[in-house]
Amino acid sequence: MTSLSTELIHSTEVAGYLARIADIPFDADxxxxxGCLLNLAQEPDGALWWWQFAAGAGSATAAYCLHLFHLVRGELRDSDHWAGQALNLDTDIHLTAPTPWGQRRPESPxxxxxxxxExxxxxxLDGAQFHHPDHRLADEIEELADAC
Known part of the structure; x- marks a missing residue:
């Protein structure tokens, strides 16, 4: 899940996506x-909320992120559900190759x-913290992504 989040945060379009979500809070991309940024910042509840929203809006990649999220937690029923959702939304999901054992990323952001x-x-919201993206984050994403 970290590898996929890192790859998506390093995409060339990420600043535009984050700027758009700051203005239009219902943008799936x-x-x-x-959600990937929050995952990398070790805010799993925040990542979960945003991925659920994106998956509900039709993002197969977000559904796949949810599959991985629940798989890591050992929540196999939820993991299977989101894997099925990801395949129902798109059978051509871009998956990131796992990081080789000797090249693991640091556990702390x-x-x-x-x-x-912060x-x-x-x-x-319902006992979970709900983070709001802003334009400053979109402006800083390239430097932040380089630190991941």
């Missing part, structure tokens, strides 16, 4: 990429990424 996420506006 922005929600997918913002960069300080800059954590700080950027300064975002946060609301409480």
């Amino acid at each position: 922005g929600a997918l990429h913002f 960069s300080g800059a990424l954590r700080e950027a996420v 300064r975002l506006k946060v609301e409480e």
Whole structure:
């Protein structure tokens, strides 16, 4: 899940997606990429919310992220559900190759990424924190992605 999130955050369109989700909070591509950023910043509940939104809006990649999210947690029924959803939405999902054993990414996010996420506006929804993306984050994403 970290490899896929990292790949999506390093895409050339990520700044545009994050800027769009800051203006239009119902943009599926922005929600997918913002969820990946939150995942990398170790905000799993926030990532989960945004991925669910994007998957509900038809993003097969977000559904695949949810499959991986639940698989890592050992929630096999939910994992199977999201794998099925991903395949129903698109059978040509771009998957990231697993990171070789000797080249694992660090488990902790960069300080800059954590700080950027910590300064975002946060609301409480059903007991979970809901982060709001902003334009500053979109403007800084290239430097933040380089730190991941």
